[in-house]
Amino acid sequence: MIKLLNIQELQKSKWPELLHSTFGENLVSAFLHGNCLMEGFSALDSPWTVSFILKDNSPAVLAKAHELTKQAKRENIQFGYFFTPTELLKSLDTFPLEYLHIANRSAALCGIQPLAGFVPERAKLRLQCERELRGFLVHLREGFVNTKAGKALDKMMNEAIKDILPVLYGVYFLETGTYPESHQQVFERYPELKNENLITAIEGIVNKVDSMEEK
Known part of the structure; x- marks a missing residue:
């Protein structure tokens, strides 16, 4: 198992290009977030969590991730959420705490920084x-x-x-x-x-x- 030990290794790895080639122009953002960006995290013990903002997150599109999951697991990466921009906008008042964390403690692997400037109601x-x-x-x-x-x-x-x-x-x-x-x-x-x-x-x-x- 190859373990990527820090954010810089992940950002410089094959993964940004791999994700972009898999989802193409449909990919708005792929980003790290959650416990893997909190203090005390060790990539030797726990996986990196990568979530996505996609223009289209239909089952047909999500199925493309299947070809990556085995490789991701080998390299200590797990896939998290698959949002669309519309879903994010419609759920800002539903998940304000989760989005507060993403806005303030995330790292883009490719695409835009998610929820930049978001302040919850x-x-x-x-x-x-x-x-x-x-x-x-x-x-x-x-x-x-x-x-x-x-x-x-x-x-x-x-x-x-x-x-x-x-x-x-x-x-x-x-x-x-x-x-x-x-x-x-x-x-x-x-x-x-x-x-x-x-x-x-x-x-x-x-x-x-x-x-x-x-x-």
């Missing part, structure tokens, strides 16, 4: 963050009750913090108007994540987000 982002946090709390309490105290519980809580960080980036944006540069910025703004029981900490953050509705 505050009310929609607040609602999604609240919904995600409340759902997270439901599962966190369940895990807390069903996990034995000690190392197992500590591990579960540490994993839970990793899982909720993308949502906390959205909360940070709601409070400051800026996208965090690092996890550390999030932890500095919400020190209770490490200084309190995680359930109590998230409950407090949910209350903050809930109170934003009145502003």
